[in-house]
Amino acid sequence: MNSPVSSPASRPASRPLLEVAGLGVDAGDVPLVRDVSFTVARGERVGVIGESGSGKTLTALALLGLLDDGLRASGSVRLDGVPFDLVGAGDRELSGIRGRLAGMVFQEPMTALNPVMRVGPQIAETLRLHGTRPTRAAAGATAVELLGRLRLPDPDRAARSYPHQLSGGQRQRGVLGIALANDPALFICDEPTTALDVTVQKEIVDLVTGLSDERGTAVLYISHDLALVASVCHRVLVMYGGRIVESGPVERVLSRPSHPYTEALLAACDLTPGTRPRAIPGSVPPPGAAAADGCVFRDRCAYADDACAVRPEAVPDVRPGGGAVACWHPRTSAGLVITPDVETDVQHRPAPGPVLLTARGLTRRYAGPRGRPFARRAFLTALEDVDLELRAGRRLGVVGESGSGKTTLLRLLAGLDRPTAGTVSTGAAGAAACADGGSGIQVVFQDPMGSLDPRMRVRDIVAEPLRAGGGTAARVAEVLAAVGLPPDAGARYPHQFSGGQRQRVAIARALAPGPSVLLADEPVSALDVSVRAQILDVLREVTEERGMGLCVVSHDLGVIRYLCDEVVVLWQGKAVERGAVEDVWERPEHSYTERLLGAIPAALNR
Numbered sequence: 001m002n003s004p005v006s007s008p009a010s011r012p013a014s015r016p017l018l019e020v021a022g023l024g025v026d027a028g029d030v031p032l033v034r035d036v037s038f039t040v041a042r043g044e045r046v047g048v049i050g051e052s053g054s055g056k057t058l059t060a061l062a063l064l065g066l067l068d069d070g071l072r073a074s075g076s077v078r079l080d081g082v083p084f085d086l087v088g089a090g091d092r093e094l095s096g097i098r099g100r101l102a103g104m105v106f107q108e109p110m111t112a113l114n115p116v117m118r119v120g121p122q123i124a125e126t127l128r129l130h131g132t133r134p135t136r137a138a139a140g141a142t143a144v145e146l147l148g149r150l151r152l153p154d155p156d157r158a159a160r161s162y163p164h165q166l167s168g169g170q171r172q173r174g175v176l177g178i179a180l181a182n183d184p185a186l187f188i189c190d191e192p193t194t195a196l197d198v199t200v201q202k203e204i205v206d207l208v209t210g211l212s213d214e215r216g217t218a219v220l221y222i223s224h225d226l227a228l229v230a231s232v233c234h235r236v237l238v239m240y241g242g243r244i245v246e247s248g249p250v251e252r253v254l255s256r257p258s259h260p261y262t263e264a265l266l267a268a269c270d271l272t273p274g275t276r277p278r279a280i281p282g283s284v285p286p287p288g289a290a291a292a293d294g295c296v297f298r299d300r301c302a303y304a305d306d307a308c309a310v311r312p313e314a315v316p317d318v319r320p321g322g323g324a325v326a327c328w329h330p331r332t333s334a335g336l337v338i339t340p341d342v343e344t345d346v347q348h349r350p351a352p353g354p355v356l357l358t359a360r361g362l363t364r365r366y367a368g369p370r371g372r373p374f375a376r377r378a379f380l381t382a383l384e385d386v387d388l389e390l391r392a393g394r395r396l397g398v399v400g401e402s403g404s405g406k407t408t409l410l411r412l413l414a415g416l417d418r419p420t421a422g423t424v425s426t427g428a429a430g431a432a433a434c435a436d437g438g439s440g441i442q443v444v445f446q447d448p449m450g451s452l453d454p455r456m457r458v459r460d461i462v463a464e465p466l467r468a469g470g471g472t473a474a475r476v477a478e479v480l481a482a483v484g485l486p487p488d489a490g491a492r493y494p495h496q497f498s499g500g501q502r503q504r505v506a507i508a509r510a511l512a513p514g515p516s517v518l519l520a521d522e523p524v525s526a527l528d529v530s531v532r533a534q535i536l537d538v539l540r541e542v543t544e545e546r547g548m549g550l551c552v553v554s555h556d557l558g559v560i561r562y563l564c565d566e567v568v569v570l571w572q573g574k575a576v577e578r579g580a581v582e583d584v585w586e587r588p589e590h591s592y593t594e595r596l597l598g599a600i601p602a603a604l605n606r
Contacts, residue, residue, distance in 0.1 A: 017042045017218040022075035030288035033242040045219040047233035051528045052500030053284040055242040056222045065094045100130045102186040103179035107499045109171035113163040119174040120159025146177045151203045169196045169402025190222045197401045197555035198599040224528035226269045227601035241290030261297040268530040271562040279534040353392025355427035356549040362386045362422035382408040384573045392547040397560035400570035406553040414443045442515035446522040448502035452494040459490030465513045479508040484531050500527045517549045
């Protein structure tokens with residue numbers, strides 16, 4: 001990300017709304033977050049970036065007393081207008097603040113929503129609990145109105161739907177509705193647009209920034225999307241190993257970083273065509289393993305020396321408008337920017353291999369509810385007359401808005417659903433791979449928590465598709481390492497990982513048996529930029545070296561451009577454009593494609 005970072009137009013008021021001092025989170029004797037201090041002023045938007053496992057979400061949960069049992073917060077969290085410290089407050093006291101003075105959007109919408117309750121009543125519930133809308137009818141009407149403001153195409157239907165009846169992006173907008181219902185003074189966003197396509201992402205971000213500018217709402221914005229943070233936030237905190245290692249105005253930190261870790265994040269974020277993003281060597285230290293003294297990043301830093309093991313002399317200044325860096329290395333403390341070399345991708349794409357999978361005229365219609373007894377049933381067309389072909393060694397991207405039919409297409413290709421019309425057939429090469437003992441088709445699903453058995457250890461989850469072929473522990477360890485998980489990850493359960501780490505487990509399980517076709521629904525949407533670079537390289541290598549066919553659904557157009565050879569653009573269930581990726585990017589023919597490309601955050605739109 002070498003282009004200048006534009007500054008948000010508005011600037012916050014000087015009075016802090018949120019004051020955090022010396023915040024720590026411990027699991028027994030194991031420190032997970034240490035000495036985190038920062039403030040957020042009214043109308044200010046503060047971004048928090050860092051790799052998965054760096055302590056971002058734990059910090060956000062600790063602010064509102066939402067930590068799991070067994071975790072203990074220390075330090076101080078003060079919210080303007082609240083007479084008590086939030087750290088140590090009881091649930092009764094905090095329940096009057098959550099949802100009223102402070103709203104939070106969680107990373108995984110399927111786990112944040114009640115699966116047995118319709119979406120509209122879930123939004124109405126928070127309105128009635130806090131007395132914002134005293135009657136059931138008024139609360140229900142406000143919930144539908146709010147879903148409309150969040151750009152859901154049919155808010156009435158969405159309000160009457162259960163979470164499983166909505167797409168991932170639509171579910172996330174339902175979570176946003178719950179958080180925004182009572183117009184909170186503080187809005188905490190933990191990856192709020194992870195499940196959203198770029199056009200809806202832009203609309204949601206515009207809504208959040210509009211609330212911040214017009215009503216003085218303070219925003220704490222946690223994201224692995226550095227370009228999005230650059231376009232939304234005034235100030236940014238960089239976390240690693242449970243600490244803040246750098247902070248300051250977003251323009252300075254993301255264009256002239258002073259800490260080697262921040263520089264490494266920026267290098268990993270670069271998806272410029274013709275280059276390869278540089279993954280950060282090694283992995284984030286496991287909980288409690290980060291060094292108590294000196295720089296927590298020194299074990300992975302190319303510039304570390306003996307001086308880096310010394311405790312910093314002072315706590316970084318993180319006041320609004322200021323900033324500091326918790327790195328006293330001579331090469332960085334003077335402000336020298338060290339840019340790691342970007343590996344040029346000089347590999348030539350192989351010639352297309354034999355056909356593995358073919359779809360012709362795929363159409364899928366769903367029966368809707370009857371408006372009244374014995375009335376004619378309405379039908380919803382999710383996909384209409386779509387053709388595609390997937391060849392060995394090639395990577396096909398599918399893009400489009402939430403609800404455009406992307407996931408429906410993947411389910412039909414995987415045989416998890418039957419088309420209303422059209423066919424899906426396996427080519428001779430794909431059939432031969434299965435006949436030789438290959439695994440055929442494997443799928444990476446969008447929601448990792450819903451696709452992993454919570455009662456199985458990770459090593460058993462990854463080994464499960466290998467059992468028929470005599471899989472070994474060595475293969476499990478190999479694929480876990482390939483997706484950037486530590487050696488002890490196999491002994492843990494899915495709930496013991498962050499959302500991004502769970503997605504890596506899902507990818508490892510799909511790659512373990514060496515499939516001939518891999519269908520991936522948002523495979524890197526929940527991953528931070530460093531792990532994303534590593535996973536993208538893994539996917540490139542397996543398609544090129546093993547002749548695997550890859551079909552990727554993603555709302556991240558930068559990922560599609562970097563990873564894929566061809567792209568199909570879906571709009572309202574129809575394929576409106578297709579072709580070589582660079583041709584579509586440079587010369588889009590359909591107005592919808594132009595709108596998609598125009599919604600890419602400016603820092604990466606190049």
